[in-house]
Amino acid sequence: MSKPYDAASKDLLQLDPAAWAGFVGVVRPPDRVALTDSDLSAVTAAADKVVLIRDAVPWLLDIEFQSWRDPTLPRQLLKYNALLHDRHKCPVASVLIVLAESADSPAYTGRYGVAPPFGPAWDFGYTVVRVWEASAEALLAGPLALAPLAPVSDVALDAVPDVIRRLADRASGESDPATTDRLLTAVGLLLRLRYGQMTSSELISRYPEIREMAPFKKFLDEGRVEGRAEALRAALLRQGRKKLGKPSAEHEAALAALTDLVRLEALTEKILDVTTWGALLEDA
Known part of the structure; x- marks a missing residue:
């Protein structure tokens, strides 16, 4: 975890x-x-x-x-x-x-x-x-520490920008700038988890009032790195299925947990020399 x-x-x-x-x-x-x-x-x-x-x-x-x-x-x-x-x-x-x-x-x-x-x-x-x-409206109306869950709760994708704007307005009115940044940083990460890096970045970039918020500027920069990691994990899965066979649920989970670009890139070379998923992910 x-x-x-x-x-x-x-x-x-x-x-x-x-x-x-x-x-x-x-x-x-x-x-x-x-x-x-x-x-x-x-x-x-x-x-x-x-x-x-x-x-x-x-x-x-x-x-x-x-x-x-x-x-x-x-x-x-x-x-x-x-x-x-x-x-x-x-x-x-x-x-x-x-x-x-x-x-x-x-x-x-x-x-x-x-x-x-x-x-x-x-x-x-x-x-x-x-x-x-969970209900987005209940999360938006409830304690502020739960509000970052609202954009990734039971809400349609096209309604997410409005949810983010309401959350940001409430956070800036009820908390200090540091706490607001923590809340919006969490929103960015959860959006990426729910919708993927590409969709999340497009969603944020489309709305200047959201894109210009400091935590989301950082999110877009970090997203470029995460996007590369997602691509490497997907490539390893494709290559691995062809060369090593279908991965077990445990091996697939272990690969999904890897986020470091250096380690992922090393695996793209290591996969050429191993014959099992266990050997590929050993010490990864």
Whole structure:
């Protein structure tokens, strides 16, 4: 979960943990919700921050953002849940927020079944929230930390510019310039995830009042790099299918997670010398 989309979402989580708790269905007063360290840095880089719910019996809400398809994710959620429970000695609820349809997977059912050859079978349950199913109007009218989700929620593509303008107007009126930049930077990244670099850039470039906003100027510059990365990943998939056969879901997810141009370009040469997807992606 190392893509910049996930980092941007975690930044929004830090802006207003109570708003995000409410978004996934845990409605509490702000003074009863706080972001806290997971204390799992020695074990995993994921789940670095978790939400503490100060009920009569305090408990943790582990919110994980996902921007790429990973069929192994439910097992990872179980691992994080168990580690957090052991470390903090309190109940833990896990929530998966899928940021775009391209990141969705049939594996994200909200249940992860465990059926050992001996002893009772059991299920690990978690909550799944799919951003593109959320109401854009509700997000625009709700807490500001959730508003960047509105352009990538349940909204038609031709309505996205108006949603962005409304979001920008509200952000500039309710927050300081630095926070406004953080919010609009997140919008740019989420647009790219939902619609792809080309469509997002065309959408932004078409409207001067949006194009001239500082975060979107930066987005257009960075988009040229991301566009190159997208092209390299697509080329590797095409070449790999011909030379190495159909990739497994795990290998396809691993390739989708690569964003570094140097590493991707190195793979375009390495693919000439390997015979399996595993060998290609080893140490990538």
